Amino acid sequence: MTDASHDVIGAGRVAVVTGAASGIGRALAEAFADAGSAVVVADLDGAEAEAVAAGIRASGGEAEAMAVNVADAAAVDRLAASTLERFGRVDVLCNNAGVSTFNLLRDQTLDDWRWVFDVNLWGVVHGLQSFVPIMRSQGTPGHIVNTASIAGLLSGVAFIGPYSATKVAVVSISETLSQELAIDQTPIGVSVLCPSSVDTRVMESERGRPAELGTEQRTEMAESVRLAIRESFTGPTGLTPAAVAARTLDAIRTGRFWIITHAGERPAVETRFAGILADFPAGAEATPA
Ligand SMILES: NC(=O)c1ccc[n+]([C@@H]2O[C@H](COP(=O)([O-])OP(=O)(O)OC[C@H]3O[C@@H](n4cnc5c(N)ncnc54)[C@H](O)[C@@H]3O)[C@@H](O)[C@H]2O)c1
Numbered sequence: 347m348t349d350a351s352h353d354v355i356g357a358g359r360v361a362v363v364t365g366a367a368s369g370i371g372r373a374l375a376e377a378f379a380d381a382g383s384a385v386v387v388a389d390l391d392g393a394e395a396e397a398v399a400a401g402i403r404a405s406g407g408e409a410e411a412m413a414v415n416v417a418d419a420a421a422v423d424r425l426a427a428s429t430l431e432r433f434g435r436v437d438v439l440c441n442n443a444g445v446s447t448f449n450l451l452r453d454q455t456l457d458d459w460r461w462v463f464d465v466n467l468w469g470v471v472h473g474l475q476s477f478v479p480i481m482r483s484q485g486t487p488g489h490i491v492n493t494a495s496i497a498g499l500l501s502g503v504a505f506i507g508p509y510s511a512t513k514v515a516v517v518s519i520s521e522t523l524s525q526e527l528a529i530d531q532t533p534i535g536v537s538v539l540c541p542s543s544v545d546t547r548v549m550e551s552e553r554g555r556p557a558e559l560g561t562e563q564r565t566e567m568a569e570s571v572r573l574a575i576r577e578s579f580t581g582p583t584g585l586t587p588a589a590v591a592a593r594t595l596d597a598i599r600t601g602r603f604w605i606i607t608h609a610g611e612r613p614a615v616e617t618r619f620a621g622i623l624a625d626f627p628a629g630a631e632a633t634p635a
Contacts, residue, residue, distance in 0.1 A: 354437040354489045354535075355598060357382040362429055362436055364416050364473060365443030367394035369546025370493065370539075373587035374440050375399075377595050379407030383438070386429050387411045390443070390554045416443045416469030419476075426476040436481055438598065441473035441516075442493040442539075445551035446509040447562050448572040457559040459508045465554075466512035470519060478523075481534055488534040489598045492520045496542040496611045500618060505571045524603055537597045542608035543584045549576040583610055 355361070361378040365371035367389035375385045379402040387402070389395040392413030402409035410432050414425045429436055445465045447458040470492050481488040497503045498513035520538035527534050547553075549572055552562050564572065578584060590607055597605045 354487050355381045355383050355595060359383045359437040360386070360429065360433040360435050361438040361440065362386040362388060362425070362477070363440040363442055364388045364414065364469065365390075365493075366440075367391045367398055369548060370541070370544055370587045370590050371440065371442040372398050373591035374442065374491075374594060375409065376402060376407075377588070377591040378438065379405070379409055381595065384408040384433050385410075386425070386433070388414045388416075388425055388443075390415050416441075416472055417464035419468075419472045422469075422472040422476045426480055430480065435484060435486075436477055436488070437486070438489045438491070439473060439477045439481070440491045440493065440594075441470040442491070443469050444493060444495075444509075444512075444548065445554060446506050446548060447551075448505050448564050449562070449568045450505060450565070451507045453563070453565055453568065454508055455560070455563070458562065461555055461559045462508040463512055466509065467515050470516050474519070474523065478534070482532055486533070489537070490520075490523065490534060491537045491539055491594060491598065491605075492516050493539045493541075494520070496540050496606075496608065496615075498538070499540055499615050500611075505568050520603075535598065535601050537594070537603055537605050539590070539594055539597075539605040540607070541585070541590050541605075542611050543575070543578045543581075544587055544590050544607070545579040545584050546587055549579070583608065 355378060361383045363371050363375045366375040366387040375387050375398060379385045385402060387395045387399040387409055395411035399409035399411035412425055412428055414421045416422055443465060445462060447454060447462055494516040495513040497510040498517040501510060501514050503510045517538055520536055524536035585607055593607055594605055
């Protein structure tokens with residue numbers, strides 16, 4: 347990380363947020379606008395994106411809605427081109443759009459896997475492919491935030507197997523990107539956002555599932571788990587999207603890679619890593635024969 351990340355938010359700066367019509371993405375877009383950045387509100391749901399952009403403009407901010415399916419590489423390229431046409435630059439990119447299915451692995455269909463990977467994994471890859479060259483060529487400081495999840499650190503989470511797999515991948519890609527940008531001192535910071543329960547519509551992801559991938563067939567058990575997770579969003583451990591956005595902007599300003607939102611998840615992460623560390627060969631055993 348370089349100090350250069352400090353001035354990527356504010357007047358004259360441009361932030362692009364995917365999945366910005368709802369939840370965390372919307373809160374990010376509003377927080378960037380409040381801080382003076384112009385914002386591209388990008389989402390599969392063009393009408394909702396326009397409503398968010400209109401709200402930002404009504405509060406005195408600068409925002410443009412763009413309808414985009416992040417699973418479509420050409421569409422994300424068009425998003426980048428339209429952003430340059432409208433605002434002339436990109437200072438912050440938030441690859442935030444994400445969806446989940448809910449079922450045990452044995453009940454997830456290939457179409458379930460495909461949809462979750464198309465949006466959560468390929469959406470991030472497309473964002474990086476389309477925007478990193480632009481941000482690099484600007485030669486000015488920039489920042490990229492990829493939204494993973496605490497599932498990206500816990501790795502295996504029952505009922506959301508495909509989702510967890512994509513979020514592990516998003517953590518990995520973010521770590522690689524951070525290392526690689528540092529190799530040639532590119533002044534672009536990277537952060538990976540790993541939230542636990544946040545009060546959004548992610549439990550209703552299916553609303554954006556392409557018709558050709560069919561509908562989700564949750565078992566009764568999976569549906570009750572989905573409802574229990576949904577309830578936790580508004581319980582004592584749930585956070586508001588605005589709180590997550592505030593933490594994210596702070597991480598960008600202070601150049602933090604990890605954005606961890608829920609202290610209560612610490613024991614679960616420790617338990618996972620303790621299990622890994624426990625099997626490291628010790629002493630003489632560590633030297634291959
Ligand atoms: N809410 C949580 O508890 C939580 C926890 C961990 C991680 N996350 C992650 O946060 C991110 C934002 O989700 P959220 O919780 O705000 O949910 P949300 O459903 O409220 O918002 C997600 C937005 O992404 C958009 N979207 C879906 N598919 C898209 C596509 N193909 N192209 C473009 N946009 C698309 C949706 O239309 C929606 O506006 C996701 O990556 C999610 O996995 C959420």
